[in-house]
Amino acid sequence: MYAQVVVDVPSKQTNRPFDYVVPEELRTWIGVGSRVGVPFGPRTLQGFVVALSERTDMASGKLKKIEQVLDLVPPLNPELVQLARWMSRTYICHEITALQAMIPGALKAKYEKRIELADDAELKARKRADAQDGGQALLFAASPEEEAISAFVRQKGQVTTEAMLARFPEAGPLLKRMLEQGTFVEVQTVRDRMNAKTALFVAPAASPEELTAHSMKLPANAKRQKELLLWFAENLEPLPLAELTDKLDVGAGTVKALADKGLLSVTERELFRDPYAGREFRRTTPLALTPEQRQALEPVADTLERREHGVFLLHGVTGSGKTEVYLQAIQQCLDQGREAIVLVPEISLTPQMVERFKGRFGSAVAVMHSRLSQGERYDEWRKIVLKRVSVVIGARSAVFAPFDRIGLIIIDEEHESSYKQEESPKYHARDVAVERAAYHGAAVVLGSATPSLESYAKASGRLGSGAAGRYRLLTMAERVEGRPLPAVNVVDLREELKAGNRSMFSRGLYEALGQRLERQEQSVLLLNRRGYSTFVMCRSCGFVVQCPHCDISLTYHQVSRTMRCHYCGFSQPEPATCPSCESEHIRYFGTGTQRVEEELAKLFPGIRVIRMDVDTTSEKGAHERLLNRFRDRQADVLLGTQMVAKGLDFPDVTLVGVIAADTVLHLPDFRAAEKTFQLLTQVAGRAGRHRLPGEVFIQTYTPDHYSIVTASAHDFGAFLEQELDIRRQRGYPPYYELVLVTLSHEQVPLLVRAGEAFASRLKQCWEHERRGRGPGYPADSLGHLNDARGDGAYFEVYGPVASPIPRIKDRYRFQCMIKYRGNVDVAGMLAETAAAFDDTVRNDKLTISMDVNPQVLM
DNA sequence: AGCACGCCGACT
DNA sequence: GTCGGCGTGCTC
Numbered sequence: 056m057y058a059q060v061v062v063d064v065p066s067k068q069t070n071r072p073f074d075y076v077v078p079e080e081l082r083t084w085i086g087v088g089s090r091v092g093v094p095f096g097p098r099t100l101q102g103f104v105v106a107l108s109e110r111t112d113m114a115s116g117k118l119k120k121i122e123q124v125l126d127l128v129p130p131l132n133p134e135l136v137q138l139a140r141w142m143s144r145t146y147i148c149h150e151i152t153a154l155q156a157m158i159p160g161a162l163k164a165k166y167e168k169r170i171e172l173a174d175d176a177e178l179k180a181r182k183r184a185d186a187q188d189g190g191q192a193l194l195f196a197a198s199p200e201e202e203a204i205s206a207f208v209r210q211k212g213q214v215t216t217e218a219m220l221a222r223f224p225e226a227g228p229l230l231k232r233m234l235e236q237g238t239f240v241e242v243q244t245v246r247d248r249m250n251a252k253t254a255l256f257v258a259p260a261a262s263p264e265e266l267t268a269h270s271m272k273l274p275a276n277a278k279r280q281k282e283l284l285l286w287f288a289e290n291l292e293p294l295p296l297a298e299l300t301d302k303l304d305v306g307a308g309t310v311k312a313l314a315d316k317g318l319l320s321v322t323e324r325e326l327f328r329d330p331y332a333g334r335e336f337r338r339t340t341p342l343a344l345t346p347e348q349r350q351a352l353e354p355v356a357d358t359l360e361r362r363e364h365g366v367f368l369l370h371g372v373t374g375s376g377k378t379e380v381y382l383q384a385i386q387q388c389l390d391q392g393r394e395a396i397v398l399v400p401e402i403s404l405t406p407q408m409v410e411r412f413k414g415r416f417g418s419a420v421a422v423m424h425s426r427l428s429q430g431e432r433y434d435e436w437r438k439i440v441l442k443r444v445s446v447v448i449g450a451r452s453a454v455f456a457p458f459d460r461i462g463l464i465i466i467d468e469e470h471e472s473s474y475k476q477e478e479s480p481k482y483h484a485r486d487v488a489v490e491r492a493a494y495h496g497a498a499v500v501l502g503s504a505t506p507s508l509e510s511y512a513k514a515s516g517r518l519g520s521g522a523a524g525r526y527r528l529l530t531m532a533e534r535v536e537g538r539p540l541p542a543v544n545v546v547d548l549r550e551e552l553k554a555g556n557r558s559m560f561s562r563g564l565y566e567a568l569g570q571r572l573e574r575q576e577q578s579v580l581l582l583n584r585r586g587y588s589t590f591v592m593c594r595s596c597g598f599v600v601q602c603p604h605c606d607i608s609l610t611y612h613q614v615s616r617t618m619r620c621h622y623c624g625f626s627q628p629e630p631a632t633c634p635s636c637e638s639e640h641i642r643y644f645g646t647g648t649q650r651v652e653e654e655l656a657k658l659f660p661g662i663r664v665i666r667m668d669v670d671t672t673s674e675k676g677a678h679e680r681l682l683n684r685f686r687d688r689q690a691d692v693l694l695g696t697q698m699v700a701k702g703l704d705f706p707d708v709t710l711v712g713v714i715a716a717d718t719v720l721h722l723p724d725f726r727a728a729e730k731t732f733q734l735l736t737q738v739a740g741r742a743g744r745h746r747l748p749g750e751v752f753i754q755t756y757t758p759d760h761y762s763i764v765t766a767s768a769h770d771f772g773a774f775l776e777q778e779l780d781i782r783r784q785r786g787y788p789p790y791y792e793l794v795l796v797t798l799s800h801e802q803v804p805l806l807v808r809a810g811e812a813f814a815s816r817l818k819q820c821w822e823h824e825r826r827g828r829g830p831g832y833p834a835d836s837l838g839h840l841n842d843a844r845g846d847g848a849y850f851e852v853y854g855p856v857a858s859p860i861p862r863i864k865d866r867y868r869f870q871c872m873i874k875y876r877g878n879v880d881v882a883g884m885l886a887e888t889a890a891a892f893d894d895t896v897r898n899d900k901l902t903i904s905m906d907v908n909p910q911v912l913m
Numbered sequence: 914a915g916c917a918c919g920c921c922g923a924c925t
Numbered sequence: 926g927t928c929g930g931c932g933t934g935c936t937c
Contacts, residue, residue, distance in 0.1 A: 060937080064914050073937040096936040097916065111937090118937055 056082055057111040058121060060102040062095050063164050065149040067890065073102075074111045076120045084124045088131030088457075090162065092123040092245035099243045101125065101164035103154045105136050125245065128440050130158050132459050134494055141490060147885055147905045148480040156480050157455040161433035165246045169213040170230075170239045172205065200229055201238070208239065253323045257310055258293035260320040269318055279309045284318065296321065325441075327434040330427050336413040341386065342379050351529040355384050358498045359391065359462060366489055368469070368514040369502040371531035372769070373740025374538065377502045380531075381465050382415050384500065389419070389445055393462025393497075397448040398484055400471040401425060403701040404450055406679050412448050423449030423456075426675060451476060454484045454491070461495040464488045468701065469501035469510055470733055472910040481906045485510070501526070504740060505733040505771065508778060512789035517779065534744075541711070541742040541749030543767035547758045548715075559654055564712045564752040571710050572659060572691055576747065578710040579703075580655075580694040581738045583718045584647050591618065591630070595638035600630060606862040612670070613649045622863055651694055651714060667695035700738035706745035711738055716755040716763055723859055724912055725787045728762040732774050735766035786874055788908070791849070794873040794881055795909040797858060799866045800901045809901055810855030810869040813892055817873070820884045821850045848877035859912065872912075882907065 059072035075093055077085055085091065089104040099122060111118065131139075131154070139153035146153075155163065204226055208214055219230060233239050259266060270284040283305055300307060313319045344352065351369055358365040371377045385395045399408060404424045412420050421435045421444040438444045439456050447456040451474055454464070466474070466485055474484040485501065492499045501510055512518050514526035534540065546561040556562060571578050590608040591600045600609045602620035609618035611629060619626040632639050652666050665681050672678045678698075685693045686705055693699055693708075713735060720731045735753060743749020755763055765774035783790050798813065800806045828848070851874050858868035875881050885905055892903070 057937095062936085064936085066914055068934085069914080069936070075937060093937085095915095098936095100914095113937065 057108050057115075057118070058085060058091070058104045059106040059108070060091060060093050060121070061105050061150050061154060062093065062100045062102040063151055063155075064095070064100065065152050067149075070143075070149045070151070072105050074113050074118055076115070076118045077107070078120050081121060081124055084127065085121070086129045087133040088129040088136050090125040090130055090158075091121050092125060093121055094119045099166070099245055101245045103131065103136065103139075103151070104129075105140075105150075123245065125162075130162060130440060130457060132457060134459065134491070135455065135457060137494075138455075138487070138491060142480055142482055142487070144882055144886075145486075146480045146482050146907050147882055147889070153480045153482075156452065156476075156482070157457075159429075159433050159436045161429050167215060167244050167246050169215050169242050169244065170208060170219060170234070171213045171242055172208050173237050173240045200226070201233065204229065204233070205238065213242065253325055255296040255321050256293040256324045257296055257299050257314075258320050258322070259287040259291060259318070260314075261318050263288040263291070266318060269316075279305045280313055283309060283313060287319065293322075293324070325437070327438060330431045330435070331409070331413065331422065336410055336417070338417070339411070339414040341383055341415075344379065344383070345376065345533075345535060347531045347533055348376055348380050348535075351531055352380050352383055354527060354529065355380075355463075355498055355500055356387055359384065359387050362391075362462070362496050364493050364496050364498070366492070366499040366513075366526045367501065367529055368506055368510050368526045369500055369529045369531070370506050370511070370514075370771070371502065371504060371529075372534060372540065373504045373737065374534040374540075374744045375504075375531040376535045377467070377531070378411060381467070381500065381502065382411070384463055384498075385416070385446060385465070388462035388498075389416070391462055393460045394445045394456075394458040395447075395463040395465070396453060396456050396458070396461065396488070397446065398454055398464070398466045398474070398488065399448060399450065400468050400473045400701060401450040402473070402678075402698040403468065403703075404448070405682060405703070407682075407704065409448065412446065416446050419444050420446045420448060421456075423447060423453045425450060426678065428675075451484045454487050461491060461497045463498050463500070464492050465500045465502065467502050469503045470505055470507040470729075471701075472730075475908075475910040477911070479904070481904075481909075483908055483910075486908075505736045508729060508775070508782065509789045511775060512779070518789060538743065538745075539748065540769045541739055541751045543739055543751040543753060543769075545758045545763060545767050546752055546754045548754050548756050558658075559651060559714060560658065560712075561752065561754050564754065565658065567710050567750060567752060568659065568692075568712070572662065574709075576709045577685070577688070577690075577705060577707045578692045578712065579699055579708055579738070579741050580651065580692055580712045580714060581697070581699055581734075582648050582651055582694070582714040583697055583734065584715075590644050592642055592644055593633035593635060593638055594640040594642050596633060596636040598633050598635035600634065604863070604865045605860060607860055610647065611643055613653070614670075622860065648694060648696060655692065655694070662692060663690040664692045664694055665690040667693060667699055669696070672698070697734060700734055700741070703741055704744055705741075707747065708742055708744070709747045709749050711742040711749065711751045713738060713751075713753045713755075716753050717757055717760075720757065720760065720762065725782070725785065726910070728760070728778055728781075731760075732762040732766045732778075735763065736769070736771070739766070739769075791874045791876045792881070793909060794875075794885065795906040795912060796871040796873065796885070797868055797904045797906070798855070798870070798901065799863075799868045799904075800898070801866055803867050805898070805901070806867050806869050807855070809898075810871065813888065813903070814852050814855055814871050816891060817852050817871070817884065817888045820888055821852075821879075824879075824884070825850075848875070848879050850875040850879050850881070 056077040058075050058077050060075050061072050062069060085104060085107070087104055087107060091102055091104055092099050093102050135157055139150055139157065142148065142153040143150040204223060207219070207222060219226065234241060266284045266288040270281045273281050283303060286303060296307065296310065299305070299310065310319060310321065314321045351371070355367055369377060369380065381397065388395045397412065401424060409422055421438045423432060423435050427435065439447060439458065447453050466488055469485060476482050488499055510526060513524065514528040516525060544563055546563055548561065551561045560568070568578060591611055592598065600618055601607065602609055602622070602625050604625055605620055605622045607620060607622055609620055612619055616629050617626045618629055630641060633641055648666055648668050652664050655662055655664050665685050667681050672681065682703070684690060688707065716731065716735060719734065720727050739751045742751055753763060753767060757763065761777045762774065782788065796813065798806055798810050800809070852871055853874065854871040855869045858870045861868055873881060889903060
């Protein structure tokens, strides 16, 4: 049998399967999706089996053998292998990169070089050859040091270079010589980063009757053995040894004695590091659905029932009870014997959320998120591979859960940009989910109070596409129990300034905050910017302190009194005088969360504030701890960046304040208005979710902007109409698809030339394609956007131009934007262009990155 | 990605 | 005349 293996080398030339012989003894362990160690050139690499066959095109004499199988149960399955192929084409990445993204980091290959004594025969042969060569035999007269080292290696069998140098610190050069001479050979092995944790389990090895019978025959002094046997006569379940010795107060010796007699069995079993061990989850039962909820659930249930593929967009206002709909759909899916995946944005994967799922489905749930340790993550993932669970709830990468009977995939807060991975493979979990669901005949539910325009357009049929690829729209417009949406006050900060208020709090928000303190209710404050102030400028000469490695201004952090770069992490002490003109008139501009915290303390002495941003939540468990403190009413105000806007549900929160609604609005991003609308709607939804009514203050310098007006009126429809109009006019998604190609290099001139070359090649590629299709395609861009004839396909390359952040980590960046629509194989054209480009502009230091459907145009 | 093979400059 | 630069090509 032969296997096709994709090896762990992400390069253009190795981006294809290589053939290997499957040794007879490994056959039962190898399947499509197995992780294997294979010889590749001079070394051993990790690889994934992507196909098995009885035949090969290669002269079989040339084939090498698979050396080892890395897992007893293949970590991937044929469907995921196929999905990796799809991803590599769709997102233009190496196949191995897609495959690697599907397994937990713990299984990333770890290569280890070890030294062992050369085979005797081989060594003798080399000696003979050398002697004939000119009699260098003298070299082989081993010195005492050599003898010592050889003895060490012989004794250990194999040693790593590190272990060797730890024992013989001076032996570096000698070791090298001995390797050259052939006394030692280097071998490379693939190892896992992670080992499953195991423990010894004890179980009865005979029937209860036999155990009881034996216990009678035991000598009178074998009291402990007797006790143990009688216990196992009643308890048939295997038990960890440690727990047993603890519980029954018997020694391991007693167990062993009985095991030797064949009455008990002791086996090694995998233990799972359960991050939620020892936590009680209150069992919940399905709630009675509101008519709206029932109406939303019904079509999903129907699709599940028929085991058909279908995508639903569940548009439900904040507090409308989407989660209960998810839970009941999942229940039905499980009842069918199928599996479910629930995706949640990283920051809203809070204990509250986990609790709701664990509470309903108990131990059938695996949880995957980045705050788990590598070991915990690996164990949760093992539960999926070993079929111990049938529900996974997790962040983006959980979409790759290695299930093989998927019935339902839920994507909560589907508009969240964190579903897009910003590193290669730059996939969008929403698209991957739809692809997987199509394979499995599964349903997808995209849920949001503020759907992405892409999804909404697909659901409303606005793109004019046929039934194919169309999502079905489900709407829930009311909050459960008819609670009203909070009243929203938009505060014009310009008016505040005119009235002489230069504080960051408007009079309205200030008063409202004071009221909540009096009434002992809680408030949430949002400022979408961490740190203390955004930039530091000299008022004498206008100098702005910038990162020396990135073209971006540094942010001042009060606590550490440092200036930090939010892109590369560079930090330096705050300047006392202007680095440029040495003036002392340095001023801090803009407001960050730290600054607001300070201001609150000044205005409301004794106020208890919890600040939540990346700086205070980087520690493990910090996020949860802060939220618990807030829930337990140990604070009056929860102040934070966007992480306070999502999914939180605290009954006593009656006030939400947005310090500056414009921060996102003016970014050079075509989604700026959409993001602003979403953020405001989401954060407003945190108020008044329970008994007490809520109130919202939005502070802004642009109160008339449609995103702010519509968000304050809770009017998604109005926002949508306006935004879609603008997108159509400007040629942006959802009407047009984008691909962002970014080139980076240390030198600008080379980069400019490369960019031009890339763009013109790509244009040629399209010209060729276009001519093949005949006339009817507009050649120019914006003026002709709606004029596409023929099959309506359109394609245009913009740029190259310098990227919005022209330099990051000392590398300059240029980008080309590709806009297209209709039946254009852009991925194919890009792959072709990149290949041709590689052949002509060969330069290892030039990197080209492609972002299909980019979320951020940086 | 590594690593070997192969063809042109500054040194013993 | 050699050591070594990294351009080019290959890995089942």
